[in-house]
Amino acid sequence: MKIASYNVNGINGRIDILLQWLEESQPDVVCLQELKAPDQKFPIKAIEAAGYGAVWHGQKSWNGVAILARGEEPLLTRKGLPGDPDDVQSRYIEALVDGILIGNVYLPNGNPSPGPKFDYKLAWLSRLQDYAAELIELDVPVVIAGDYNIIPTELDVYKPERWADDALFRAEVRDAFRKLLAQGWTDAIRRLHADERIYTFWDYIRNAYGRNAGLRLDHFLLSPGLADDLSRAEVDTHVRGWAHTSDHAPVWIELLDDLKKGAE
């Protein structure tokens, strides 16, 4: 099963890019972030025409997350991260697809830090830690994919010293990511590519993509039972080079399914 994550940075402005990439990549499941569209403007017709069912959690102007499944309807299990009923930002959606629970996160950026936006990011991370601890106890395989807006280590940024005080790289945020891993989650990209420079985001400005001045912000966390099923973890870097593209590239993993494992 091929599971992808893609921060599209505007689902309607980017629909042609999304469809082109879907056609080329043929993922089974897709987690989308930054829809930047209210629920009623989610382009479900175009996505269905491409062969995907979808569930989505939109919001006017900002944020917004969706889960797509090829040839089927994802079974929605949750909209919104638990832990704060007053949080109105659409940053979490979850669905069951082929027996795998898919959590899709779009973490707050958190800049400028310090400040209320950074406080919100830390609070969101705290809630994510609590909820991830619950998920890992479930008797089902779980993937938490998405745009974490976290640079986990110095290997994940082209010039660490320039980012020391940024909300994407602050010690508190990296520590929160480490604590998630300490719960038993596996960072899929790093499991298969321990020492490689791998980026998933390049800023639009300063020719960041041309200079490969990137960041690794989009991650897949695998529950313990899934870690050994991981066969590939890649970034579709070339998509970032397309015209009118998102500032993120799609990232994907391949999990061996039980049928394949049984046949081996």
Place this chain on the structure above:
DNA sequence: ATGTCAAACTGAGTTTGA
């Protein structure tokens, strides 16, 4: 600060967030 996007509010140009 620079620089680049998309969406919203409006009526093409600015504001906002990233």
